[in-house]
Amino acid sequence: MDFRVLGPVEAHRGGLRIPLSGSKVHTVLAALLLARGRVVSDSRLNFLLWGWEPPATSGAQIYTYMSRLRKLLGEEVRIERRPPGYLLQAPDSTVDLLEFERLDRLGRAALARGHHQEAGALLAEALGHWRGSALANVTEHLAEAELPQLEEARMHALESRIEADLALGRHEQLTAELTGLVARFPLREKLRAQLMTAFYRSGRQSDALQSYYEGRALLADQLGIDPGEALGSTYAAVLEGTRGPGPGGATRLVPEQDAGGGAPDTLPPDVDGFVGRDAEARTLRAQLAESAAGRGPRQVLVTGMAGVGKTALAVHVAHAAAGDFPDGRLFAELSGADGRPRRPREVLAGILRDLGEHLGEAGGAAPASGAAADRREREELVRLCRARTAGRRLLVVLDGAAEGRLLDPLLAGLPDAVVLITGRARLTQVTGARTTALAPLGDAAAFDLLAATAGRARLLAEPDAADDLIGYCGGLPLALRITGSRLTARPFWPVARLAQRMAVPQNRLRELSFGGLDMAAALLPSLYALPAPARAVLARLAGIGAEPFPAHRAAGRLGTTEATAEQWLEQLVDGALLDLCGVDLRGRPLYRFHELVLLFAATQPAPPRDQPRSAAAR
Known part of the structure; x- marks a missing residue:
């Protein structure tokens, strides 16, 4: 028997839902399950069913509900009369709440040990047990008594999962999720601090500061308080470009060498287990070396459809090329979390800050007073960029170019830097750039990538199912990483189980969403463009x-x-x-x-x- 309370209250036997009718029956079952093997008293049941004014026949009605549940649930579940109430015993059954709590404990323990990938997978699986608002079909009395603590446990698990993902360098993927969460829970300071961290690491300092100012105003207006330690310290860290607060230690906002005044390096961490693009990586590595030595074009372009691995390849090659660029390596996103292009002056301002330039409070991000003022501001930022990068052996990765015309002021400000650009389409405005067009991976490379995440031995033990998974992912590295992460988070699942779930076309995109990665979300910017x-x-x-x-x-x-x-x-x-x-x-x-x-x-x-x-x- 499989009981579920993290959504509508349900009971399942053999994968089929048992029909339970009425909020009162659902409330009685939920109360027994939430008691975790303890007796639920008659007075407690009276309150949860009818509040402070139970009917005179409440005892008889509760007896009827218990009898109905015994008949529906069968012999494997025992509901016993234990004065002063009732007790549910189902030793061979599962309860989604108990599984959530177990995985949450394991995930937090892994996080405390610094095992971030394990923690992220466990916490993502824990959150996967939620199917919406918990206790969705019970009386208001039970919901008011139990729902707040359940929702708080969910939010703590979510914040811990985001903390693990931030530690793994997934700030770019988190910005959209965190923006939505902060909009829904504007007074949760930890979520806002995490959003500020994700913005900052993505080269969006102005957005990080704007989020802080909005949160400070809300706390003052609605609660009459100032930001707490987590939010205040993160704000200071963004301003100073040093370290920010984090549980059990410090959360790094910028690379170590920046704090010490060395060459700036704002690249995201290299992808763990990078495989499948050896030929393309060698080609790009050679092109960057030639460009750094002045023997080739200053711009290198990587194109391909969403999810094909453009950013991962560019970051990997940029890390490998560190020796060719002793004056620094910078990373700037050209699209926002919603897929819309960022304004060139905002990108230029971020690059200048990474280079140590102290700009005004707006820093090029605030709207100008008119078209002429906007043009003058952009031209001034271009001039500053040219001055700060002149004669420096610098690599700049511009990620997610959507419109070639928006690249013009960026490239005008970086004439001496080598610029590695990623984009979904070929950009004719990038004159003379050498272009690497990425196609989906072949089967052998796709197997290697899936094995790097899920484990080679596990795939070899079920070769047919592994082949099916590779086929369903269509050679896209993003889809393969999501699939591998799902398998890693479920070590006792046969590979064939996930293959069966993905075999249904209508379910495939839903299965390709896990741990902050989402294949459909990756395709949305292409659609919006x-x-x-x-x-x-x-x-x-x-x-x-x-x-x-x-x-x-x-x-x-x-x-x-x-x-x-x-x-x-x-x-x-x-x-x-x-x-x-x-x-x-x-x-x-x-x-x-x-x-x-x-x-x-x-x-x-x-x-x-x-x-x-x-x-x-x-």
């Missing part, structure tokens, strides 16, 4: 299949001409949501969707039949 009519095209083509197809086949689905369909398909190619994979016998281009893109497209709302219009009609 498209004009609305092109998004409609993507939704219409969700059922076209993963085999190569010509434009005239798409035209039939879209109800338009072949020429118009080809215009829309080219927009999807430019947006890295569709591949050109060859030509047919008549020399016409063939297109192919990645299967995960098709599953993602199927989740998008279908447009009206008279959409989209042709590109010429827009």
Whole structure:
């Protein structure tokens, strides 16, 4: 028997839900389960069912509810009358709350030992037992008595999991999640401090400071207090670029050498167990060495669809190239957590701060008073960047370029630096840049990457299931890392169990979300970058299949001409949501969707039949 209280109260036998009707029956079952093997008194049951005014027949009604539960739950569950109340005994059953608490304890212990990857996996699995608001179908009396402590336990586990992820260098993936959490829980100071840390490590100092100012104002207005130690110390650390507070020690906000005045290094940590891109890594490493020696273009570009591993490759190569750039290595995100491009002056201001430039309070992030003022401010930041980087052997990684025109002021400010750029599409504005286009991994490399996370012996013990998982991930490193993390967090699962869950196409993207990594979320910026009519095209083509197809086949689905369909398909190619994979016998281009893109497209709302219009009609 499987009991669940971390969501609607439910009982399952053999994977099938047992039908329980009415909030009173659910309340009685929840009260017995929450007692954890102790007797629940009649007076306690009276209060949880009816509050301070139970009916005269309350004893008889409770007896009826108990009898109904005994009949529904069967012999493997014993509900006994133990004066002054009732006791539930189910030694061979599981309760999601007890499993959550066990995993939470193990995760916190691993975190205290500094085993961050183990802690993150355990805490993520613990949080996976939650299916929404706990006790969702019980009386208000039980919810008011038990829900606050359950929600607090959930929040503590969530904060601990985020702490582990921050220690693993996952600040970029955390910014969107933390932004949403702080919006929902604006007075939780630890969450706000974690958001500030994630912003700062992502080169977004102005956003970190803005979050602090908003939190300070809320605490003053609503509670009449100042920020506590965690939030105040994190604020000081952001300002000083030194260390910030953390449980059991200090949380590093910037690299060690920066605090001591050495060459700046704001690269994220290298990916653990980096595998699968040896040839591309060697090529990029050689290109950076040539650029550093003045024998090649100053810009190097890495392109590919979402989840293909552009950032991981760029960071790995940048770490390997440390010896070629003794004056420092900087990292700047060009897109925000919502996938929208950041303003060039905001990026320039962040680079200048990393180089030790003391800017004004706005630092280029606040809106200017007009277009002319905005242009002047940007030009001044470009001038400062040129002055601070002149003659220095410096590597700058610009991650997530979405629009080539937004790169112009950045590259103008970094003429002497070597710039490694990642983006979903080829950027024609980066004149002369050598481009490495990443394709999904082959099966052998995908196996190596999955084995690096989940364990080679475990995969070799179930080769067919391992092959299925690799196929479902479609060669995307992000999907493979999520899959491997799921297996690591469930050491007693057969590999075939996860393969069976991912075999259902409608479930696959849901399974590819774990521990702060989410395949569908990674594809969202590519979707948002498209004009609305092109998004409609993507939704219409969700059922076209993963085999190569010509434009005239798409035209039939879209109800338009072949020429118009080809215009829309080219927009999807430019947006890295569709591949050109060859030509047919008549020399016409063939297109192919990645299967995960098709599953993602199927989740998008279908447009009206008279959409989209042709590109010429827009």
